[in-house]
Amino acid sequence: QTVEFGAPSPLAASHAEAPASPRGSTSLIGWLIVVLVILLAASAVIGRNEIVAGFPASAPLYQKLGLPITVDLGLEFEDIKSTRLEEGGISVLVVEGAVVNVTSSDRPVPPIRITLLDKGGRELQEELFRAKEQTLEPGAKTSFSGRVVVPADQARNFSITFEVDS
DSSP states (O other), rough: OOOOOTSOOOOHHHSSOOOOHHHHHHHHHHHHHHHHHHHHHHHHHHHHHHHHHHOOOGGGHHHHHTTOOOOOOSSSEEEEEEEEETTTTEEEEEEEEEEEEOOOEEEEOEEEEEEEETTTTEEEEEEOOSSSEEEOOTTOEEEEEEEESOOOTTTTEEEEEEEEEE
């Protein structure tokens, strides 16, 4: 048998190693991407309060997913009073009070939500309104007055909160 110089012999060709399969490294990269996505999703759930504090527009996404959000706005309600009135034969509930900035930096005052509750604590009706001032300096206070026209007859209590996703 004559073998040309430089040409691979049939014996050498049969023992030559096949090039490394790209499938193994592709599989590893795929698993790394899956793990990264899982870690990012877990971080977004675990750190949701910090994310919403930094990016308030993300609050509706968490609410749609049914994940509770607790954001410390640095604002507190004070001196809350409610009064039921009749104006021209129409029942009106007026809720008044103050909002105080308890931090050492300026804070925006988001809209305020009054939610009327029945005796079992179920939500019946709600209204949004704004405080007198939209931004508070450290330690500053502003007043608010919200009105619920024709409050539900079953309403026995109310809650007052800040609307963080507005």
